[in-house]
Amino acid sequence: MTARLPFTLAPLDEEPFEVWLHAYAARLAMAPDQLADALGLPARRGHGTAIRPSAEQLTSICTATGLEPRAVAAMFAPCGPAPAPRLLQAWMPQRTTRFCPACLAEDPGQMPAAWSLPVTFFCLRHGQLLASCCPQCGRRPTSLAGPSRAGRCTGPDGCGGVLGTARPPACADVPAARQAQEAISDFAAGVRDPTGTAASRRQALGQLTDLTIIASHVAADDPRRRPVRSVTLLSAGTLTTAFTLLTVRPGTRDADPLASLVAPVPPDAVPPAVPLTWHGARPALRARVARARDAELRPSDRLRYATTLPEPLLPVPRPAGQPDLAAVRAARLPDQIWPDWAVRLSDEGTVRHDKLLPAALVALLLPHSDMPLHQITALVSGRLHRHVIGFQVGKLTTATSVLRILTELAFALDAHDIPVSYRRRRDLAADTTLIDDATWARMIREAGMRLPSIGHARRYLYELLTGCSLQTAPPPYRVTSTGSQARYDDFAIGMPAPLVTALTVHARRQLDTWGIGDEPLQWQPPASWVTATSWPGADPASTDPAPIHHGLLREQATPGQVAASLGISPGHLRQVLRLHPLPRPRRPVRYTIIPAAAPVSPPSGQQPGVIYLDPAWLGEEYLTWQRPLNDIAAQIGCPMQTLNTFARDHGIPVRPRGSQIGIASRAAPGHHPRDLPEPLRHALTGRNARRSLHRLLAITEYASIHQAARELGIWPSALYEQVDRMEHACGGPLIHRRPRRADPGAFTPLGQLLCQQASDYLGLRRVPGQFATVHADDR
Ligand SMILES: [Zn+2]
Numbered sequence: 001m002t003a004r005l006p007f008t009l010a011p012l013d014e015e016p017f018e019v020w021l022h023a024y025a026a027r028l029a030m031a032p033d034q035l036a037d038a039l040g041l042p043a044r045r046g047h048g049t050a051i052r053p054s055a056e057q058l059t060s061i062c063t064a065t066g067l068e069p070r071a072v073a074a075m076f077a078p079c080g081p082a083p084a085p086r087l088l089q090a091w092m093p094q095r096t097t098r099f100c101p102a103c104l105a106e107d108p109g110q111m112p113a114a115w116s117l118p119v120t121f122f123c124l125r126h127g128q129l130l131a132s133c134c135p136q137c138g139r140r141p142t143s144l145a146g147p148s149r150a151g152r153c154t155g156p157d158g159c160g161g162v163l164g165t166a167r168p169p170a171c172a173d174v175p176a177a178r179q180a181q182e183a184i185s186d187f188a189a190g191v192r193d194p195t196g197t198a199a200s201r202r203q204a205l206g207q208l209t210d211l212t213i214i215a216s217h218v219a220a221d222d223p224r225r226r227p228v229r230s231v232t233l234l235s236a237g238t239l240t241t242a243f244t245l246l247t248v249r250p251g252t253r254d255a256d257p258l259a260s261l262v263a264p265v266p267p268d269a270v271p272p273a274v275p276l277t278w279h280g281a282r283p284a285l286r287a288r289v290a291r292a293r294d295a296e297l298r299p300s301d302r303l304r305y306a307t308t309l310p311e312p313l314l315p316v317p318r319p320a321g322q323p324d325l326a327a328v329r330a331a332r333l334p335d336q337i338w339p340d341w342a343v344r345l346s347d348e349g350t351v352r353h354d355k356l357l358p359a360a361l362v363a364l365l366l367p368h369s370d371m372p373l374h375q376i377t378a379l380v381s382g383r384l385h386r387h388v389i390g391f392q393v394g395k396l397t398t399a400t401s402v403l404r405i406l407t408e409l410a411f412a413l414d415a416h417d418i419p420v421s422y423r424r425r426r427d428l429a430a431d432t433t434l435i436d437d438a439t440w441a442r443m444i445r446e447a448g449m450r451l452p453s454i455g456h457a458r459r460y461l462y463e464l465l466t467g468c469s470l471q472t473a474p475p476p477y478r479v480t481s482t483g484s485q486a487r488y489d490d491f492a493i494g495m496p497a498p499l500v501t502a503l504t505v506h507a508r509r510q511l512d513t514w515g516i517g518d519e520p521l522q523w524q525p526p527a528s529w530v531t532a533t534s535w536p537g538a539d540p541a542s543t544d545p546a547p548i549h550h551g552l553l554r555e556q557a558t559p560g561q562v563a564a565s566l567g568i569s570p571g572h573l574r575q576v577l578r579l580h581p582l583p584r585p586r587r588p589v590r591y592t593i594i595p596a597a598a599p600v601s602p603p604s605g606q607q608p609g610v611i612y613l614d615p616a617w618l619g620e621e622y623l624t625w626q627r628p629l630n631d632i633a634a635q636i637g638c639p640m641q642t643l644n645t646f647a648r649d650h651g652i653p654v655r656p657r658g659s660q661i662g663i664a665s666r667a668a669p670g671h672h673p674r675d676l677p678e679p680l681r682h683a684l685t686g687r688n689a690r691r692s693l694h695r696l697l698a699i700t701e702y703a704s705i706h707q708a709a710r711e712l713g714i715w716p717s718a719l720y721e722q723v724d725r726m727e728h729a730c731g732g733p734l735i736h737r738r739p740r741r742a743d744p745g746a747f748t749p750l751g752q753l754l755c756q757q758a759s760d761y762l763g764l765r766r767v768p769g770q771f772a773t774v775h776a777d778d779r
């Protein structure tokens, strides 16, 4: 049965168990381990990491201390590790004490408890160092002098000498010692200041711990390798130096005097960024230690401690209960870096951008994170393999400039708003069929392509909408092999501009459907967010797409060949084509016309390029109505050459090229020849018919055909010839050739009929000046 302790010490808000235990032990004048025994706790092996007690232990702690079970349990709640007990000793009262001889000479009864703290070394009142040895026997006097022996050397071996007669040690720099003591006393008081907040006490404890760790290195014979084990005998000089080192604002790497205390990295070793002897220090101090070892660190550690920045950027302390920076960033970012950034960071022909993109994103999560790399990797996706990522991060970041860009980008992302909610989009895309078969069939038909897999279209939309990697995407978007990745890349590279536009419009509509239409479809951080002026790779946005288009379309080269000939990476080529898609498909549809009884059917959605056509219908259109073949080909949606072959195969005599008789659809838009009355139908027959009609109508605005020709800027003979041809086609004179009469109407009745029909069917009117210009589409 545990005995009730003489008094209760209520834990402060969020006070870790170890700190409370040490404070309690100090008040009880016990060693912390003794107190732990008294509370029924077994020997504590974990340094500073108190293990949650069993129910039985909890009961005995409550019995001994008079605390509520809730108050005891709260001290074991995870709110950051407490410093190791070895470090907590620095502000524990000790059995021996230093003392101020001047204070004791004035009042021998004064032996403040603060003198027995290892971090108290200076009397602020007298401005001198505390003495530590009895002037008579040279031993350290005990701190627990009874009232009768006040001011004397006491204890089992005490000689009884009068301590007030001791000489204080000489102090080389009184102002520095005073400043250090004032600050350190504040830290020590702040650790258990009942009026402070949990955060202010944690801050004080952190400062005191940092100071103790630095001091333990300063005091050592070989400070870089083996700090002193016991912090209970730190000298005044050590503590003053440690305080100066703690508070100095480090400038560039070489200027940080702390570096002389940090062990160099042994050759051929993969060292931790922060040596074990510095564990327990706060992030800012750890960052300084890592900076001192920057040159030998692994890329991931250089990122984590932001050591490649020109000026040190110290981590901001993370309040208890707040998630790690890596988790905060992962929630805001896609699961791969933006492809343009990846290209600017690495543009070698050998780089595998599909592997590099997620690795670069992991790199962005590292700066100032406390999470191990494998946990960060898992944050991004459970499908990423830690060693692959580690390898890729290493490959990506061999150059200091790359590390610096990534570090700066990470902090810039922390500081800015990101207009795309990547995580939400990823979740929504996982539950949506991004495009259906019918829509896709229509798109590719309109783009004149053979039917590519709808799976690729869905992947393309997934990338467009989420900015995420297909390697880690949920099914059905995921690419499961190198082969399927290659097939998808070919698809994305070969997409013609109309198809890209159609899919982009489709994606925008999807955002509206999801209710996030106010977000941009795609986004990437501007390059100006980092200070880099020269980049390891090229910028896809400033690459000329013309040679790429030429290589892929005219020379039928593979994307790999085109990239190699231009000296860019395949990833770079892909990004340029995303910005500037090919103007037409690399492999257009091969059309087949199948004879059928039905007049004509458009290409079927399931079989692009297959057209059913009635030869009799074609004969009537071509022979009877004299429609140009290219007109008919455009109507049924197939290449002219295919239709030409089909016509010959079915005994339809094809007119030689250039003999454009018949009515082209552009001469009478929206009208089939059979719908047009005479003489208009014949007037529109033949080459440049519409232009001739324009001119004919314009002639009556002028005094003579001669003057009209001059005003229209053509030879009179050419105009006479056109009028003759038109009259021949219409079967009679259209314009009076007699000398001008007073009556301005120069048209014959047939000409007036033609004029009326041109107005009714083609919307052409005799308005002065209107016909004087020849329309571009009229040639
Ligand atoms: Zn004094």
Ligand SMILES: [Zn+2]
Pocket (backbone or CB within 6 Å): 134, 135, 136, 137, 138, 139, 153, 158, 159, 160, 161
């Ligand atoms: Zn003595």
